Structure formats: C-alpha cells, structure tokens
Amino acid sequence: MGKHSVDIRWTSRYDYEQGGRLNLHEHDFFQIIYFIDGKGTFTLGEAEYVISPGVFIFINPMLKHGFIPYGNSQIKTLDLKFDISDKDILEMASGLQAYQTDESMVIKDLLEKIRFEGLNKRLFYGEMACLFLIQILYTLFRQNGEPPKQKNITQAVYKLKNEPIEAAQRLEHYIQEHYAEELSLGAISAQLCYSSNYLSQIFKMNYGCTFTNYLRRIRIERSKELISYSALSLKQIAESVGFKTIYHFSRVFKETEGINPGKWKLRELEGIRKDVHFN
Template identity: 25%
Template sequence: MAITLFHGDLVKSNRIIYTPSAFAKANLIHLQETGELQAQQPHSSKRKGLFSYLFFVVLHGSGTLKYDGSVYSLTVGDCVFIDCRKPYAHCSSNDLWTLKWAHFYGPNMNAIYEKYMERGGQPCFHAHTLDQYHQILEQIYEIASSADYIRDMKIYEHLASLLTLLMEEGWDPLRNSFSTTKKQNLQNIKEYLDQHYQEKISLDMLADLFYVNKFYLTRVFKEQFGLSVNNYLLHVRINRAKQFLRFTTSSIEEISHACGMTDANYFSRIFKRLEGISPGEFRKRW
C-alpha cells in the first residue's frame, strides 16, 4: 500500500494506491485505488483495458465523460460507475471540478455490473443521496490508510454497501440497456481462465468443456467482458507475471512457464506490447 499526495500542473490529488492481500484479490471485492482530486486547469484523462471498475462523484465544478460511444455532461452531485476495460475519458471544464473516487475489482464484479445494467442502471446518474456516497468513500479511504489487520474485510464491507446503494438508485424496470434476447452468461468460463491460466487453453477446448459453440463463445465473451477470450487470457497471464516480477527472484523464463507461456521470447514480446516496457525493465522499476 502507498499513500501519495500529488501536486501538478493539471491536478492536485490525495490518493491511496492500495495493495490487497492475496486472499482479498482471490475472494473479495477489493480496493485498487481511492482518493480525491482537484483540477488545476481544464484537462482530459484517458484510459482503457483496465481490469477495474470505477466509481466517482463530482463534488464541485463540472466536466464530461466519454464512455461506450456516448458523451455525458457532469456537474455537482453526478456520479459515474463504469467498467474500465472499455475505453473512457473524463474531462474537467473551465469550471474546475473536484472528484472523489474509488477503483475496485473482484471475482464477481463482472456479473454484479451486468446485473446493475440489467436493472436499468446507467454509467452516469444524479445522486439522490450524495452524502451517503461521500461518506462511504471517506470510510474506505480512512480504512485503507490505517494499519487495521482486517482492513481488507472492512473495505469489502463498505464496497458492498456502495454497490447496494448503486443497485437501489439504479433500479428502473423501464430502462434496460441490454438486448431482450437472452444470452448465456459466460462468467464460469472467465473464472476458469482466471484459475487455469497456467495451462494450455484453446477455444476448441473451452467450447467442449462448457458445451458451447466456439463462434458463439468468441462473440458473446467479448460482448460481456470487453476482450476476446485469447486477449483476456493474455491479460490474466501478464498480470500474474507482474506479481512474480515484483515479489520473486525467478528468472524471466521461469516466470513465463509459471504463467502458461512456454516461450520466454514470446512472453517478453506480449509483456512489452501490453505494458509498454520489457519484463526486465518492469522489475527494475519495482
């Protein structure tokens, strides 16, 4: 866990970049980052392909969010709840905004967000209970910055409260962004990839194992999770490799094998494509 106060030309922020325990990452909805920022001048922040969900609330000022093909105008009291695997950009206007946010993830978050959208929830909405959102984020920040030995469980409790509040406020049976055609939920296949990334996996094997047409699997998996099966598996493997690089002295070849990629040169090429630097450079930075 690291606490950073950042002052720059664009923003002034007080944030916590949080490292959950291995237990929390595998079993709980867990915190990745939380904080508050004040824009110092109009600017845009763009990201994509993050295995994370973002919630933020506008406390002061105004701006816009570009997400999933739409542009949303945001002002005081507006909230954002999005899947960060999809590209997004948020931009402060001349009326410089202050935001309070949390990035989080978990083994069931994809299904939870899908249910939120099925119930009529929207990426952006105006809060009916702004104080509650503000209070939950404050509590998460305080716990994350503490030395409490069960802070992961306490953070999980407050993230669950946040999601419950989002479900309550997002409920609108007349508004549903999903197709009326029922599609098979592929969460079990995603979880299989999360757990068996070390093994040799192919589309044909998954199709046989889960009794699903591989062409249907290819199309619907990307619709539900924002990445193709192969790209999702690569991200899982590279994220695991980053942990090995940070916390072990294993060689690049040993790490590539441990992550299900038997060719170390191929592993290094994929790592650099996704992370922008080589495995060796990544290890030196940490």
C-alpha cells in the first residue's frame, strides 16, 4: 500500500463516444467518477442518480455501477481508482454519500492534479498524487460530517468593518465575474468607490500580486478549462476570456504556462483516453 494509507491504481480523463455508456460492473477498490460534461442516469447498487456536469459519484468496493446517457449526450469524465489501507480512513470513506456535487470545483482541481502527476511522472509523483487524494478524502469527510453552521453575526459585522480586506475581496469578486470584459483598475475603482492607488495597494497586500497579474491568471485558468473541455478554437477561446487578439493570448499563455496554447492543447488531447497507471 502507499506510504500515506492510500494507494492510487489508475486515473484517466475519458471522453465517451456520443451515446456511449458504462456497462454495469463491480470491482474490489474505491472509485471516483467525476462528470465534466453530458447528462444521464447513474446506477449504483439499487440506487439511481441523475448525472450532469459538476456531479461525481463516490463508489465503494463491490457495488455494481454504470451509467446511461440521455439520448446522444456525450459523457466526459475524470476517473480515479484507489485503495485505502488505514482503518479509520477506510471506515469514514465507507460511510460517504455516493452522490456528490462540486460547486467550488475543488475536487475537480485535485483530480486534475493527480492526473497531471501521473502523466508527467516527475520525482515523487506517486507521493504527491497520494497527498492530493488524501486532500480529496478529508474534504469530503468535512463536507459530509459537518452540519450547516449558522453565520456568526458578530464575526460578520467585524469582517465588514475591516475595510482593507473587504476592498480587496470586492475587487477579486469583480474580476471573477467580469474577467472576459475589457477591465481597467481605474474604472473598477470608481465603480467600487475607492481610489485606484488605495485599491491597488490593498489588493497586492492581501493577494500577493497586482491587479493585472491576477486578471491574467484568471483568464489563463479559464482558457485552460475551455481548451480541455470545449470544442472552441483557440481564437474563440482567446476572445471569450478577454484577450483582444490570439497573439496577445498566446504570448501571455506561454509566459504563464511555459508553452504556447497550441502545444498545451495537443498535450491535453494526448492525455484523453490514456490510462495512467500508478503501480
């Protein structure tokens, strides 16, 4: 077993053919199937669940499972198969809800990181992947084990009075919602009723980067999602995330990722339907 009480067997990013299904089967290990695109019905034991983008199924060993798409819907998934050796983790994992949603995209991000480690196999890739898996498990344990908490009103009022933090958060939220538009710190500052110099300083103090660098980072991360999960051309992707030209997009992408978007796309395509084994 792995050094961290978990052992990853296999991971994959898989695009099924249009109308393609996963026939009912079972196995002696845990599995997470994360649905990136497509809609359908997932069968797990005696239960049935509606699947859609952002849904994932946590599958315990020896449970029959499979899915059927709606019509010609194309199912796209991230898939992870693993074992658990630690008895406490095993007990908690066995009690997790099967049907889960990933509104914050945290689980998807961690599954992608595991796949990246397996594809590139850099030094300690197995150990890093196991740490990401443990993070997934404890995130699920926390989400499934804690009842919703009522907001602490006193604490909320205190946070609102802490103006530097609030100002930085308001700028961050604005960027997140409007990153595809033509943005300038001066125009946003006026809209949020702060001076641009003040907002620039507060944002850098809280987030460790400038407004411009953060905006670029958001645009590039969004473009990577579109390259991986959409059929848009690179030119269309560049425009949809806020770049005026594909040349500017390519330059910023290479500065950020180390390779141009065309090569990044080829690398992603090569990883689809490629079984990545860890042992």
